[in-house]
Amino acid sequence: MSNTTFEEIGQVLRGNQCFAILSHVRPDGDALGSQLALALSLQQLGKDVRIWNEDGMLEKYSFLPRAELLTKPPSTAIDVDVAVALDTAIQNRLGTTLAAVGSAKIWINIDHHRSNPGYGDLVIIDSSAPATGEIIFRLIKSQDLPFNHDIAENLFAAISTDTGSFQYPKTSARTFEIAAELVRVGGLDVGQISQQLYENYPRRRLELLRDLLRTMRFGEDGRVASFSLSLKTAAALAVLPEDNEGLIDHLRAIRGVIVAVFFEELADGKVRVSMRSKDEAVDVCAICQKFGGGGHTLAAGARIRGSLAEVEEKVLEEIGEVLKRDS
Ligand code: AMP
Ligand code: MN
Ligand code: MN
Numbered sequence: 545m546s547n548t549t550f551e552e553i554g555q556v557l558r559g560n561q562c563f564a565i566l567s568h569v570r571p572d573g574d575a576l577g578s579q580l581a582l583a584l585s586l587q588q589l590g591k592d593v594r595i596w597n598e599d600g601m602l603e604k605y606s607f608l609p610r611a612e613l614l615t616k617p618p619s620t621a622i623d624v625d626v627a628v629a630l631d632t633a634i635q636n637r638l639g640t641t642l643a644a645v646g647s648a649k650i651w652i653n654i655d656h657h658r659s660n661p662g663y664g665d666l667v668i669i670d671s672s673a674p675a676t677g678e679i680i681f682r683l684i685k686s687q688d689l690p691f692n693h694d695i696a697e698n699l700f701a702a703i704s705t706d707t708g709s710f711q712y713p714k715t716s717a718r719t720f721e722i723a724a725e726l727v728r729v730g731g732l733d734v735g736q737i738s739q740q741l742y743e744n745y746p747r748r749r750l751e752l753l754r755d756l757l758r759t760m761r762f763g764e765d766g767r768v769a770s771f772s773l774s775l776k777t778a779a780a781l782a783v784l785p786e787d788n789e790g791l792i793d794h795l796r797a798i799r800g801v802i803v804a805v806f807f808e809e810l811a812d813g814k815v816r817v818s819m820r821s822k823d824e825a826v827d828v829c830a831i832c833q834k835f836g837g838g839g840h841t842l843a844a845g846a847r848i849r850g851s852l853a854e855v856e857e858k859v860l861e862e863i864g865e866v867l868k869r870d871s
Contacts, residue, residue, distance in 0.1 A: 554687030560625035573705025588690030598639030609694035617644030633657035659838030674714035677702025696730020772807035
């Protein structure tokens, strides 16, 4: 599978009228910000654009400009000219939005996950990009697509969140150059956006962290750290799924920890596993792929059938083997 060009995607965007812009279930800032940014640019071109996510707009990202345009998909399918999947490593992670697209002449797949198999007709997978938002910025710039303050703010939020505030290893000079251009040309207030992103959590998120820390475990001589969230605790604290985004970073931040894991019991008999690595030699994407998931070398996930205890045991054992072999 080889990547298409921005030119070809630009032609398809300009040459069609009706679009559906989609991203993955349990969206993050990169997914939602990239969706809104591309959709707003297309709207400025006079296109009809639907912006769907299985989970709809999350409370924590509802400050994003034009956030109200992003909705849950309709229950009856709608035909479009072009469907665009953003930031979505496997097509089935589009969730219910996939069925909401009736027929589409062309499917576009733009992503930065290495594990993306390249589904769709026109594909750009750039695993060197720290965020899908960075690819959308380059698409907009190179094809001279509409750009304004609202698009800039959505892209800044996408890039800021997926780089851990410009900290993760894929953050490059180009990332800072793009961020600088977003701030300068878009006229962004970085302090204000960052406050909305990182200093505006509901109190229950910290209450959740307190409970997670009580379950914290270490293995492999302190090189693996994990914690877990049961359905019971989630119900008792009335947490929303989005509340736990980023909490795994507390484990990753511990000296000596190479792999951090977060286990979350789901209502469908599966466990959502989030994994982070601090060492390129320990590829958590490969570990998650063994369990049917995917992601990036240093940040990956999977949904695995079984009880919390069963999945914890299986996954921690696999990580232990990889650590013994690869580090
Ligand atoms: P998370 O731990 O949910 O923040 O996800 C870390 C990275 O792995 C993100 O880039 C996700 O898109 C990707 N990822 C998470 N879960 C899955 C999954 N079940 N299948 C494929 N990729 C995933
Ligand atoms: Mn994402
Ligand atoms: Mn992303």
